[in-house]
Amino acid sequence: MATHHNDGPLLQVSHVDIEYRTRERLVRATHDVSFDVWPGDRFILLGPSGCGKSSLLKATGGFLTPRGGEITLQGEAITAPGPERMMVFQEFDQLPPWKTVLENIMFPLLASRKANRAQARETALHFLNKVGLAGFADAMPHTLSGGMKQRVAIARALAMKPRILLMDEPFAALDALTRRTMQEELLALWEEERFTLLFVTHSIEEALVVGSRILVLSPHPGRVRAELNCHQFTLNDFGSEAFQHAAQHIHDLLFPSGGNRTSPVSGEEPAYVAATLHSS
Numbered sequence: 530m531a532t533h534h535n536d537g538p539l540l541q542v543s544h545v546d547i548e549y550r551t552r553e554r555l556v557r558a559t560h561d562v563s564f565d566v567w568p569g570d571r572f573i574l575l576g577p578s579g580c581g582k583s584s585l586l587k588a589t590g591g592f593l594t595p596r597g598g599e600i601t602l603q604g605e606a607i608t609a610p611g612p613e614r615m616m617v618f619q620e621f622d623q624l625p626p627w628k629t630v631l632e633n634i635m636f637p638l639l640a641s642r643k644a645n646r647a648q649a650r651e652t653a654l655h656f657l658n659k660v661g662l663a664g665f666a667d668a669m670p671h672t673l674s675g676g677m678k679q680r681v682a683i684a685r686a687l688a689m690k691p692r693i694l695l696m697d698e699p700f701a702a703l704d705a706l707t708r709r710t711m712q713e714e715l716l717a718l719w720e721e722e723r724f725t726l727l728f729v730t731h732s733i734e735e736a737l738v739v740g741s742r743i744l745v746l747s748p749h750p751g752r753v754r755a756e757l758n759c760h761q762f763t764l765n766d767f768g769s770e771a772f773q774h775a776a777q778h779i780h781d782l783l784f785p786s787g788g789n790r791t792s793p794v795s796g797e798e799p800a801y802v803a804a805t806l807h808s809s
């Protein structure tokens with residue numbers, strides 16, 4: 530179980546500015562972004578394409594260094610990638626194709642010397658079972674569906690018992706039904722394991738279902754527009770009045786021009802529209 534709120538935030542993102550320098554220009558990805566993630570949080574970074582969500586996640590992963598501000602995990606500055614911060618990406622090709630499913634899950638445990646072969650195998654089988662793929666230990670990644678590959682990537686990350694799990698739109702490339710199932714499974718896993726999650730999405734609906742807290746970001750450069758609690762919603766709340774109300778509220782935060790659903794904020798806008806119009 531996660532320890533609860535005794536020792537201060539697990540992750541602190543303080544006044545973070547992220548910039549990219551290309552030959553032609555300087556891109557400011559985020560400006561002065563601050564937030565705290567507590568143990569056991571399912572913390573969502575939500576915003577339109579280009580608001581710097583992935584950049585914030587990569588900086589937390591230690592894959593890039595902010596231009597300004599600081600990111601700390603349990604008080605220690607993040608300067609490089611580390612096994613206590615495991616990442617799950619959107620792409621289905623994140624599993625080395627020459628390793629079996631089981632070997633894929635065992636690999637970080639062995640590479641980080643967290644476990645010997647026997648322990649790694651046992652842990653990998655345990656987590657493979659947890660994501661419902663016990664029968665696929667010896668399968669090669671190319672024989673799996675997209676959803677199954679994402680389950681393996683999640684098992685691989687959780688097997689490391691990271692202090693924080695970083696997920697970058699992990700379900701965005703899945704069909705709607707599989708996406709819903711994966712959200713359900715992730716929540717069930719969280720109920721069992723109570724890991725701390727930092728999750729990037731541009732879907733309001735997904736943010737409300739998966740998250741316990743949501744950081745709403747505005748684009749160019751990404752700034753904090755609001756931070757909201759949403760632990761009250763589950764997958765059963767789709768279409769409920771409270772859910773619709775919360776979705777509309779977030780929509781209005783993201784598109785403050787006043788409900789103009791055709792405002793050209795980004796090519797990704799239909800995701801928000803779908804979220805607010807969804808009812809069942």
Ligand SMILES: Nc1ncnc2c1ncn2[C@@H]1O[C@H](COP(=O)(O)OP(=O)(O)OP(=O)(O)O)[C@@H](O)[C@H]1O
Binds near residue numbers: 551579580581
């Ligand atoms: N390697 C890079 N070089 C130059 N600019 C970059 C690079 N990576 C990201 N950017 C720019 O930084 C800004 C933020 O990008 P980022 O990918 O973090 O946003 P995002 O909110 O995750 O978007 P999306 O939902 O489309 O992935 C964008 O304007 C993007 O073009």
